[in-house]
Amino acid sequence: MTTTRLRGPHAGPWGPIPAAAFLALLSGLVGIGLPFVITAPTAMTLMTQGTINAILATSVGYLIRQSGFVSFGQASFFGLGAYVTALLIKSAALPFAVAVLLGVLLPTLFGFLISLVIVRVSGVAFSMLTLAVAQVFYEIVVKWRDLAGGDDGLSVTLPATFIGIPSSVFQTPTTMFAICWITLTLILFLMYCLSRSRFGMLCSAIRDNEERARFIGYGTLLPRAVIFAISSASGAIGGVLFCLYNGFVSPDILHWTMSGAALVMAIVGGAEFVVGPALGALVYLGVKDALGNITEHWQAIVGIALIIVTVGWPTGIAGLFNTLWKRVRAARPA
Amino acid sequence: MITQILNGLVYGGLLYILSVGLVLIFGLRRVVNFAHGSLFMIGAYIGYSVTARAGFLPGLVSAVVVMAAFGVLLDVGVFRPLQRHDPLLTVLVTFGILMVLEDVARSVWGKDYITVAVPAGLDGNASLFGVAFPIYRLMVIALSLLTVSVLAIWLKRSAIGLYVRASSADPLVTAMQGVNTDRVSAMVVAIGAGLAGMSGVIAAPLMALSPSMGSYILVDCFIVVVVGGLGSFVGAFVAAMFIGQIHNFGIVYLPWAASSIPFVIMIAVLIWRPTGLSGKAAT
Numbered sequence: 001m002t003t004t005r006l007r008g009p010h011a012g013p014w015g016p017i018p019a020a021a022f023l024a025l026l027s028g029l030v031g032i033g034l035p036f037v038i039t040a041p042t043a044m045t046l047m048t049q050g051t052i053n054a055i056l057a058t059s060v061g062y063l064i065r066q067s068g069f070v071s072f073g074q075a076s077f078f079g080l081g082a083y084v085t086a087l088l089i090k091s092a093a094l095p096f097a098v099a100v101l102l103g104v105l106l107p108t109l110f111g112f113l114i115s116l117v118i119v120r121v122s123g124v125a126f127s128m129l130t131l132a133v134a135q136v137f138y139e140i141v142v143k144w145r146d147l148a149g150g151d152d153g154l155s156v157t158l159p160a161t162f163i164g165i166p167s168s169v170f171q172t173p174t175t176m177f178a179i180c181w182i183t184l185t186l187i188l189f190l191m192y193c194l195s196r197s198r199f200g201m202l203c204s205a206i207r208d209n210e211e212r213a214r215f216i217g218y219g220t221l222l223p224r225a226v227i228f229a230i231s232s233a234s235g236a237i238g239g240v241l242f243c244l245y246n247g248f249v250s251p252d253i254l255h256w257t258m259s260g261a262a263l264v265m266a267i268v269g270g271a272e273f274v275v276g277p278a279l280g281a282l283v284y285l286g287v288k289d290a291l292g293n294i295t296e297h298w299q300a301i302v303g304i305a306l307i308i309v310t311v312g313w314p315t316g317i318a319g320l321f322n323t324l325w326k327r328v329r330a331a332r333p334a
Numbered sequence: 335m336i337t338q339i340l341n342g343l344v345y346g347g348l349l350y351i352l353s354v355g356l357v358l359i360f361g362l363r364r365v366v367n368f369a370h371g372s373l374f375m376i377g378a379y380i381g382y383s384v385t386a387r388a389g390f391l392p393g394l395v396s397a398v399v400v401m402a403a404f405g406v407l408l409d410v411g412v413f414r415p416l417q418r419h420d421p422l423l424t425v426l427v428t429f430g431i432l433m434v435l436e437d438v439a440r441s442v443w444g445k446d447y448i449t450v451a452v453p454a455g456l457d458g459n460a461s462l463f464g465v466a467f468p469i470y471r472l473m474v475i476a477l478s479l480l481t482v483s484v485l486a487i488w489l490k491r492s493a494i495g496l497y498v499r500a501s502s503a504d505p506l507v508t509a510m511q512g513v514n515t516d517r518v519s520a521m522v523v524a525i526g527a528g529l530a531g532m533s534g535v536i537a538a539p540l541m542a543l544s545p546s547m548g549s550y551i552l553v554d555c556f557i558v559v560v561v562g563g564l565g566s567f568v569g570a571f572v573a574a575m576f577i578g579q580i581h582n583f584g585i586v587y588l589p590w591a592a593s594s595i596p597f598v599i600m601i602a603v604l605i606w607r608p609t610g611l612s613g614k615a616a617t
Contacts, residue, residue, distance in 0.1 A: 070422055121608040124366055128560045129604050132597040135553060139593040257549060260368070260429055267426050297441065303433030307412075310426045314419055 017193055024189040031181030035174035044173035050285040051180040052241050054278035055187060057265035059234035061277030062191055064266065066200065067227045068207040069119065072127040073134030074262050077232040079254035080107040080137060081239025083148060086156045086249045096159045096167075103240040104233060111232025115225040131256055138254040153250030156243065170244040180241050184278060187234055192274045194230070203227055268309055270316025279317050336463045338582050344471045344540070346578020347478025351533040352551065353558040353570050354485065355526030361502035361565040362519040363413045364421055368428040370530055371552030372435035375545065377401045377531025378538045379443050382450055385535075390453035397531040405527025409520040432549070439545040448543040474536055481529070482571055489567065498522055502565055554581075557600045563610025573611065 038044060060074045085103030088094055094102070118129045141148040148154060158167040169175040194200050206213045206220045214220050243249050252258065261284075269280020287305065291298035313320055352374055359367050377397040385393030408431075416424045451457075452470045459466040489495035497518045500508040509515045541547065558577055562569030577596050584592030603611060 117605055121604055124360075124564060125560065125604050125608045127366070128556060129601060131553070131556065132600045132604070136594050136597045136601075139597070143590050143593065256553060264426060264429060267422065297437055300434045300437035300441075303430040303437065306430035306433070307427050310423050310430065311412075311416065314423055 017196065020189060020192050024185050027185040028182050031178045031185065034181070035177055041173055044177050046285065046289055047282075048173050048177040048180055048245060050282045051177065051184050052238050052245065053262070053265065053285055054281035055180070055184050055238035055241065056235055056262045057269065057277035057281040058184070058187060058191070059231045059238065060259075060262045061266035061269070061271040061280075062234060062274075063227065063231040064271040065274070066195060066203045066207065067119070067224050069122075069224075069228070070127050070263070071130040071231070071259070072256065072263065073130030073132070073259050074231075074235050075254050075256065075258035076130070076134035076137050077107045077111055077235030078239040078242070078258070078262075079134075079141070079249075079251075080110065081236030082243040082249045082253055083141065083154075083239075085240045085243045086154050087147070089156050089158065090154065092159075096161070097163050100162070100240055100244070103243070104236045107236035107239070108229050108233040111236075112225055112229035115228035115232075116221065119221065119224040119228060131259070134254060134259055135256060138251055138256075141251045141254055148251075151251060153248060155248045158244065158247060171247060176241075176245050180245075183237060183241065187237065188274055188278065191230070191234075195274070199223065199226075264306060268306065268316055270318030270320075270322075272315060273318035273322065276316050276318030283317060336465050337467065338586055339579065340462070340465075340467050340471065340475070342579035342582040343475045343478075343575065344578070345581050346575040347475050348533055348537050348540070349551075349554055349558050349578060350478050350571055350574035351481050351529050351536070353555040353562075353574055354481070354567060355529040356555055356559050357562070357565060357567060357570045358498075358522045358526040359413075360559065362498070362505070362515075362522050363409070363417065363424075365413055365424045365428070366421075366556075367526075368425060368552070369408070369431040369435065370428075370526075370555065371548030371550075372432045372439075373401050373404065373527050373530035373548070374534040374537070374551060375439060375543075375548030376404075376435055377534030378543050378547065379439055379534075380531070381535030382448065382538055382543060383443075385450075385453070390456075394532065394535045397535045398528045401531030401534075402524040402528035405524035406520050408527065409523035413519070413523065414516060436545045436548070443543070443545075445545055450538040450543060452539045470539060474540070477536065485567065494518065494521070554596065557596045560610055561600055561603045566610065569611055 034047075035044060038047075056074065056078050059077065060071055063069050063071055063074075081103045084106050085099055088099035088102060089096065114133060118126060118133075121129055142150055144150070158170060160167060162170070169179070195204075202213070202218060203223050206218070206223055210220050239253070242253065262281075265280040265284045266277035267280070268284060269278065270276030284302075288298055288302055291301050295301070309316075315322070352370070355373075356367060356370050359365060359370070377400075380400055381393040381397040383393075384396045412427050412431075413424060416427065452468070456470040456473055458469050460469050460472060461467075462472070489499055497508065497513045497515075500511075500513065501515045501518050501522075505515050505519075537551075554577065558570055558573045561577070562571070562573030577599075580595055580599065581592070584595050588595070
C-alpha cells in the first residue's frame with residue numbers, strides 16, 4: 001500500500017486521513033472481492049492464515065513504532081485471546097458473542113495492567129520481561145491439563161450461530177478471509193489515525209525522549225500503557241480469529257518462537273511503516289509455503305533470507321518500497 | 335535431600351557454563367544472542383558424533399574448537415558489521431542463524447531424539463555425604479567450578495582479561511586507549527561459543543539430543559543472565575546456581591509450577607531491579 005504517499009512533507013496532522021480512509025475502503029473492497037477471483041481453497045486458506053499472522057505482526061510493529069519497546073512475548077496476547085475464546089466457548093456459560101468479546105477484552109485489560117509496571121523498564125530488560133510473561137502462560141497451559149488440555153491443545157466446536165450469522169462463515173476460507181482482511185484493514189486504519197492524532201504525536205515524543213516529554217509537563221506512563229494495551233488488543237484479535245478459524249488452539253501459539261516469528265515478520269516488513277509488519281507477515285508466510293512445497297529445508301532458506309534481508313535492507317520491505325517510490329517521484333517532472 | 339541439592343548444582347553448573355558465554359557476548363557486543371542455544375545444540379551433536387568414533391575427550395575438544403571457530407565467524411561476519419546499527423537487527427540475524435542451525439541439525443542427525451551414554455570410566459556411582467551419586471554428575475559440578483575459577487583468574491589477572499572488562503564497561507573509551515576492541519571481542523565471542531559447545535557435550539548424557547534442545551535451554555539461560563545482571567560474571571554464577579536449585583526442588587515439590595517459578599523470579603527481579611541482582615548499569 002502507499003502509506004509513503006500519505007507521509008508527504010505538506011501533510012497536516014489531519015490532512016492525510018481522508019486519503020487513508022479511501023485506501024482503507026479500497027482495501028476492504030479488495031478483501032471482499034478477492035475470494036471471488038481466487039477460487040483455489042488452499043490459496044485462500046494460506047491467505048487467511050497470513051492475514052491472521054499479519055494482525056499479530058502489526059501488533060508487534062505498532063508497539064515498536066509508537067513506543068520504541070521491542071516485545072519478545074507478543075504471542076502471550078495472541079495465545080491468551082485464542083485460549084480465552086476457546087475456553088469460554090467450551091464452557092458454554094456465556095453467549096458466543098460475549099466469548100469473542102471477552103477474548104479481546106481480557107488480554108487487553110491484562111496488557112494494560114502489566115504495562116503499568118513493565119514500561120518503567122526499558123531496553124533489553126523490557127524485552128526479557130515480555131518474554132518471561134509469555135513463557136509463564138505457555139507453562140501454565142502446558143501443565144494445566146484439566147483446564148487447557150496441555151500439549152494436546154483444545155479443539156472447539158463453534159456454536160451454530162454468531163448473533164444470527166451462521167458460524168460456518170468463520171471456518172470457510174473465502175468468507176473468513178474477507179472477515180480477517182477487513183479486520184486487519186480497520187486495525188491499520190485506526191492505528192494510522194491514532195498515530196496522526198495529538199496522542200500519537202505525544203507518544204512519538206515520549207519514544208524519542210521520555211525524560212524531555214516528562215519535563216515539558218506530560219505524564220508519560222499512561223500514554224505508554226495505552227499504546228501497550230492497543231498493541232495487546234491487536235494481538236488478541238489475531239488470536240480470537242485464529243481460534244475461530246481453526247477451531248483448535250495449542251500451546252505452540254504461546255511459545256517464544258511464535259513471538260520471535262512475529263517480531264521477524266514485523267522487522268522484515270518494516271516496523272517504521274504502518275503497513276510494514278502486515279506486509280512482512282504475508283511475504284513471510286508466502287515464502288515459507290512456497291519453499292515448503294519445494295524443499296523440506298525451508299527453515300534454513302528462510303533463515304538465510306532473514307539474515308541477508310536484515311543486513312542488506314534494515315528498513316524492511318516497506319522501506320524498500322518507500323525508497324523506490326521516492327526515486328520515482330524525484331524522476332518525474334513536477 | 336542431598337541428592338536434590340547435588341542435582342541442582344549439576345543443572346546450575348551446566349547453565350552457568352552456557353550462560354557465561356551469553357554474558358561475555360552481551361558485555362562486549364551488547365547483543366542478545368538468540369543463536370546461543372543452537373551453538374549448545376550443535377556442540378552436543380558434534381560431541382556425539384566424534385565420541386562415537388574417537389572417544390569422549392576428542393569429542394569434547396572438537397566440539398569446543400569447532401564452536402569457537404564458528405564464534406569467530408559470528409563476530410567477524412555478523413556482530414562487527416552490524417555494531418553501528420540498531421541492536422534489534424543483530425537479534426534478528428541471530429534468530430536467522432538459529433533457524434539455519436536447527437535445520438542443519440535436522441538434516442545431518444535427523445529429528446528424532448538421541449540418547450547418549452555416560453562416557454566409559456565415568457559411569458559409576460560415588461558415595462558423597464552418605465548418598466550414592468553418579469560420578470559423571472560430580473564431574474559436571476567440578477567442571478563448572480573449574481570454568482568459574484579459570485574465567486575469574488583470566489579476567490582479573492591477565493592483560494587481555496583487563497581489556498575484556500574494560501571493553502564491557504565502555505568499548506569506545508577502551509578503543510581510544512589503543513586496545514583493539516574488535517580483536518578482543520572476536521576472542522570473547524569465540525570463548526563464549528566454545529563454552530556453549532562444551533556445555534552441549536557435557537549435557538548430552540544428561541538430556542536427550544534433539545534439534546530443538548537449544549531453544550528450550552536458551553530461555554533458562556536468559557533467566558540466568560537477566561537475574562544475575564546483564565553483563566555480570568559473578569551475578570551469572572549466583573543466578574545459575576540459584577535457578578539450578580529452584581529447578582530441581584520445583585520438580586520434586588511443586589511439579590505443576592516448577593517450570594513457571596524461574597520466570598516468576600525473573601519478572602520479580604526485573605521489576606525490582608531492572609539491571610539484575612548485581613545491579614550493574616546495563617540496558
